[in-house]
Amino acid sequence: MKASLSFFVLLLTCSLSEPLFAQQLHPVIDAQIEAATNKPIAPPSTDSEFVRRIYLDLVGQIPTSQEAEQFINDSSRAKRQTLIDKLLQDDRYSRRMSEAFNVMLMERRGEDPDWQAFLSHSFQGNIAWDQMVSSMVFPDEQNEQTRGSAYFLTKRLEKYGQNPTDFPGLARDIGRMFLGMDLACAQCHDHLFIDDYKQADFQGLFAFINNSFIRRDTDYPAIGMKPVKTKLAFNSVFEEGEFSTGPKLPGLDEIPIPEFVTGEEFATPPNKETKAPGVPKFNPLKFLAEQLPTQANDSFNLNAANRIWFLMMGRGIVHPLDLHHSDNPASHPELLQLMAEAFAAHDYDIKWLVREIALSATYQRTSMVTTGLDDAKPREYRLFHEKPMSAEQLMWSMITATGHLQHIPDTTNTSTSQTDEEQDQLPLGLEHIRADFLAAFANPPREPETEFAPSVRGALFVLNGPRVLDWLESRPDNLTAKLETLETGFATPLYLAVLSRKPTQEEADKFNQYIESQSDKSTAIKQAIWALLASNEFAINH
Amino acid sequence: MTQSPNNSERHPLCNTAEHVFTRRQLLGGSTTGLIGLGGLGGLVNPLFAKEMKSKEKQVLFIWIDGGMSQLESWDPKPNTQFGGPFRSIPTTIPGIHVSELMPKTSQIMHKLAVDRGVSTFDNSHSAGVPRINRGDPKDRGVIYPYFGSAVANLMGPGNSGLPPYVWVKPGSGGFKYQDAGFLGPKFGALAIGEGEPPPNILLPETLSSTNNADRNSLREFANQQYSQKRPPKFSEAQNFVYDTAQALMQKRSLFDNPDPKDVARYGDTPLGRDMLIGRKMIEAGVRFVKVNSYGWDTHGDNFNAHASLMPRFDQAFTAVVEDLDERGMLDHVLVIAMSEFGRTPRINGHIGRDHWPEAWSIAMTGTGIKQGAIIGSTNDDGTWVTSEPHDIGHFFHTWFNALGIDSEHTEYINDGQPLPIADEECSPIRELLS
Numbered sequence: 001m002k003a004s005l006s007f008f009v010l011l012l013t014c015s016l017s018e019p020l021f022a023q024q025l026h027p028v029i030d031a032q033i034e035a036a037t038n039k040p041i042a043p044p045s046t047d048s049e050f051v052r053r054i055y056l057d058l059v060g061q062i063p064t065s066q067e068a069e070q071f072i073n074d075s076s077r078a079k080r081q082t083l084i085d086k087l088l089q090d091d092r093y094s095r096r097m098s099e100a101f102n103v104m105l106m107e108r109r110g111e112d113p114d115w116q117a118f119l120s121h122s123f124q125g126n127i128a129w130d131q132m133v134s135s136m137v138f139p140d141e142q143n144e145q146t147r148g149s150a151y152f153l154t155k156r157l158e159k160y161g162q163n164p165t166d167f168p169g170l171a172r173d174i175g176r177m178f179l180g181m182d183l184a185c186a187q188c189h190d191h192l193f194i195d196d197y198k199q200a201d202f203q204g205l206f207a208f209i210n211n212s213f214i215r216r217d218t219d220y221p222a223i224g225m226k227p228v229k230t231k232l233a234f235n236s237v238f239e240e241g242e243f244s245t246g247p248k249l250p251g252l253d254e255i256p257i258p259e260f261v262t263g264e265e266f267a268t269p270p271n272k273e274t275k276a277p278g279v280p281k282f283n284p285l286k287f288l289a290e291q292l293p294t295q296a297n298d299s300f301n302l303n304a305a306n307r308i309w310f311l312m313m314g315r316g317i318v319h320p321l322d323l324h325h326s327d328n329p330a331s332h333p334e335l336l337q338l339m340a341e342a343f344a345a346h347d348y349d350i351k352w353l354v355r356e357i358a359l360s361a362t363y364q365r366t367s368m369v370t371t372g373l374d375d376a377k378p379r380e381y382r383l384f385h386e387k388p389m390s391a392e393q394l395m396w397s398m399i400t401a402t403g404h405l406q407h408i409p410d411t412t413n414t415s416t417s418q419t420d421e422e423q424d425q426l427p428l429g430l431e432h433i434r435a436d437f438l439a440a441f442a443n444p445p446r447e448p449e450t451e452f453a454p455s456v457r458g459a460l461f462v463l464n465g466p467r468v469l470d471w472l473e474s475r476p477d478n479l480t481a482k483l484e485t486l487e488t489g490f491a492t493p494l495y496l497a498v499l500s501r502k503p504t505q506e507e508a509d510k511f512n513q514y515i516e517s518q519s520d521k522s523t524a525i526k527q528a529i530w531a532l533l534a535s536n537e538f539a540i541n542h
Numbered sequence: 543m544t545q546s547p548n549n550s551e552r553h554p555l556c557n558t559a560e561h562v563f564t565r566r567q568l569l570g571g572s573t574t575g576l577i578g579l580g581g582l583g584g585l586v587n588p589l590f591a592k593e594m595k596s597k598e599k600q601v602l603f604i605w606i607d608g609g610m611s612q613l614e615s616w617d618p619k620p621n622t623q624f625g626g627p628f629r630s631i632p633t634t635i636p637g638i639h640v641s642e643l644m645p646k647t648s649q650i651m652h653k654l655a656v657d658r659g660v661s662t663f664d665n666s667h668s669a670g671v672p673r674i675n676r677g678d679p680k681d682r683g684v685i686y687p688y689f690g691s692a693v694a695n696l697m698g699p700g701n702s703g704l705p706p707y708v709w710v711k712p713g714s715g716g717f718k719y720q721d722a723g724f725l726g727p728k729f730g731a732l733a734i735g736e737g738e739p740p741p742n743i744l745l746p747e748t749l750s751s752t753n754n755a756d757r758n759s760l761r762e763f764a765n766q767q768y769s770q771k772r773p774p775k776f777s778e779a780q781n782f783v784y785d786t787a788q789a790l791m792q793k794r795s796l797f798d799n800p801d802p803k804d805v806a807r808y809g810d811t812p813l814g815r816d817m818l819i820g821r822k823m824i825e826a827g828v829r830f831v832k833v834n835s836y837g838w839d840t841h842g843d844n845f846n847a848h849a850s851l852m853p854r855f856d857q858a859f860t861a862v863v864e865d866l867d868e869r870g871m872l873d874h875v876l877v878i879a880m881s882e883f884g885r886t887p888r889i890n891g892h893i894g895r896d897h898w899p900e901a902w903s904i905a906m907t908g909t910g911i912k913q914g915a916i917i918g919s920t921n922d923d924g925t926w927v928t929s930e931p932h933d934i935g936h937f938f939h940t941w942f943n944a945l946g947i948d949s950e951h952t953e954y955i956n957d958g959q960p961l962p963i964a965d966e967e968c969s970p971i972r973e974l975l976s
Contacts, residue, residue, distance in 0.1 A: 185683055185959070187683065192959070193958045193959060323957075367772060369771055383773075385773070386773070386775075388776075444727050447726070447727060452775075452779060453728065454779050454783045455727075455728075456705060456732070456786045456790070457716075459786070460740070460787045460790070461741075461742055463742065463784075463787055463791070464742040464743065464745055464746055465741075465742045466746065469748070506767075507767060510760070510763055511760070514756070514760065523753065527757040527760065528760060530757050530761075531760030531763075531764055532764055534757075534784075535765055536765045536781070537764060537765075537767075540776050
């Protein structure tokens with residue numbers, strides 16, 4: 001074990017750019033994880049566990065019963081890798097990644113079509129993470145495909161409630177999302193409990209954005225910048241003295257603020273006719289885009305690798321994700337460093353890193369506790385630990401399990417033509433379904449969705465809400481209708497459709513006997529489907 | 543209390559190997575998912591056996607939004623320049639008078655405690671309401687919880703199976719997370735709007751109770767199968783929210799049409815309706831119930847407005863105190879009635895009274911409170927406090943102590959940051975405590 005580890009480390013440090021290594025990060029992952037423990041490690045997942053997990057993680061939904069069964073019955077040796085590669089090419093991959101990154105980056109602040117377009121475009125084209133970040137912090141409004149990226153900035157500058165424009169919140173989130181550093185407590189003084197976080201770090205980030213504003217002359221998200229003439233002055237509530245800083249990233253040099261003669265600050269002066277604001281010659285965001293997403297910026301690389309690892313593994317190697325500092329050490333610092341360097345060396349190719357993690361034995365381990373694993377801690381990765389499902393994953397999975405996808409009407413162009421009668425009924429379009437699921441399962445705005453946080457609201461939605469119960473009604477080719485054609489043997493198709501696995505004998509007996517014993521078979525079938533949809537096994541990604 | 547404020551050890555009950563929570567969860571980071579509703583209040587530091595005994599205590603918090611006039615209620619100044627047109631009337635406590643607009647309350651005065659020497663700092667609704675509700679703590683860069691979320695966290699949900707914090711109010715209902723601040727959404731309120739049950743609480747008409755029992759029995763079977771081979775953490779959390787949801791469904795009678803006799807006693811008004819639901823919630827074992835009355839911001843026509851508003855409060859408040867007293871529940875239920883501030887003694891050009899945090903009154907009764915303690919005083923015009931002024935921080939200390947929580951030695955720990963549960967420059971008001 002140790003030998004192979006050293007080998008890979010050597011390989012990595014010597015030849016990062018070698019194409020051979022390009023295919024081979026996953027053995028490094030496994031060697032590092034296994035070398036860090038002398039305790040038992042869980043065996044590989046079953047095919048059923050794997051097929052459900054990989055569909056949820058790469059395409060954002062459980063497999064259909066056909067997809068699950070086909071995979072389980074496939075006897076080829078390389079079938080896991082084949083499936084991973086197939087799903088990475090699936091159209092639903094970009095949908096899944098757009099949803100996951102939207103949740104991560106915007107934390108349920110709201111929705112915007114141009115922002116969605118930016119995310120879709122990025123993941124369809126597998127745009128590199130450094131380019132995506134560059135677009136987010138310094139949007140190019142000439143590029144119609146990517147300019148929605150400005151929403152990352154503009155949404156955070158919108159006022160909410162009675163609060164003033166939250167410039168500090170935006171500075172904080174740039175630190176959290178792109179550097180893995182939550183500097184909120186360092187706004188007014190050096191952080192009291194985290195020695196690494198200095199007030200100057202926060203203020204340096206703040207100086208990039210404190211002159212920005214939301215442009216009101218566009219119908220897409222766009223950010224403007226007032227001319228920056230002086231350094232940002234600040235005081236500490238603990239230390240005597242006056243301090244000042246220009247725009248500055250933690251660990252990098254301060255950016256000098258050029259002096260312009262009054263009247264000469266603008267490259268393009270404000271246009272009173274179009275109401276377009278002036279474009280200043282000096283824009284700190286341009287420097288942010290140049291300095292933040294770079295190979296030389298360790299914090300940027302570590303944060304990116306850690307967040308993608310989190311997406312796949314459910315826990316950051318540094319956790320919480322936004323508290324990278326020396327008192328909150330990584331569970332596997334060397335692995336994180338190697339992944340970060342390799343990710344940077346691979347031009348921030350998200351799909352490549354996702355694929356490497358998916359190929360690792362670490363990702364593919366079972367989540368079932370067996371002998372010697374009772375004390376397995378999430379930070380050890382000796383077991384695959386259960387992960388929460390997002391509102392979107394739950395929605396797509398329930399649609400898939402019940403076979404309802406085919407019955408969702410396309411309402412994109414017909415929303416205004418509803419008859420009075422239809423208006424009294426449950427609105428059936430995908431946008432309404434999505435709104436219902438977000439209301440039931442998403443966190444409130446500005447709350448990261450990184451921990452498992454089930455709610456009474458969500459439970460009541462499943463128990464009594466009309467949405468899911470409606471999907472249990474028999475409709476052509478849906479799950480209920482399929483089970484209604486059977487006389488016996490309900491459990492196997494039921495379990496394959498909802499839980500992506502075949503039932504045990506005990507489970508088959510329980511469900512078959514229940515349905516067969518009921519005089520109203522149709523109702524019994526709906527009850528059985530509901531029971532599995534509402535089960536913990538369904539609600540958890542395991 | 544024997545605990546040390548600096549002791550940051552985790553709670554001894556949360557130490558078993560199968561309950562390995564992440565640090566952020568244990569310490570109550572903003573996304574606390576698990577300890578929240580189900581545990582013993584993972585933030586309390588430390589929480590020892592002595593305080594565990596307080597877990598059956600409950601709170602009925604009556605929030606009079608907009609600002610009740612102290613001069614038309616608890617601290618009348620008849621026949622003075624700012625006194626207004628109403629007389630004062632004697633109460634069951636010799637020498638103590640209240641406004642004639644609260645005749646019923648005057649007859650239970652010996653059961654209440656009132657502080658007429660309240661002096662707070664914010665005279666705007668937008669900042670004042672949250673500041674008062676949070677106990678006006680020092681700004682430490684975090685958003686403090688409202689009192690209800692604080693109690694929900696510090697004392698847990700109890701044994702009712704119901705959510706620990708229920709907010710009965712006019713307007714919209716649903717799950718309102720905003721009160722929870724840094725404690726995280728789990729400590730937000732389940733709001734009952736317009737007396738309507740929360741969304742999806744009623745079993746659909748298409749399902750019989752047998753159907754419901756059947757499907758849940760199958761669900762529980764499936765959960766048992768799953769949990770046999772998995773760590774317990776996620777399953778327990780998931781089971782807890784389903785159990786709570788089902789407990790709410792079982793309590794649907796809380797939302798049935800009320801007994802006409804109760805309606806007659808509480809008043810056929812929104813406040814009467816909500817106070818009655820509030821009492822039922824307390825009887826059902828909810829830890830903290832906030833009953834909300836709106837519309838008290840009487841900048842114009844203050845006297846007609848109070849002539850209309852006060853009798854509704856008088857009736858509902860008296861009815862609920864009497865009901866709790868009759869049932870022996872004041873032994874363990876703390877009742878508080880308050881606004882975000884009082885109203886100006888000076889009468890403005892619109893015959894109204896404006897915002898006046900400088901001198902106003904708060905009333906309370908129930909567990910831990912000395913009945914009949916009418917403390918604090920204002921000058922003859924009612925403009926300033928002449929006794930030792932009491933800020934909202936003093937009241938938070940007082941109420942926490944009434945609930946058996948040592949407010950001067952208990953802290954929240956938020957992401958490693960220790961935070962006092964009440965303003966450390968204030969202390970309990972001993973004259974109000976029994």
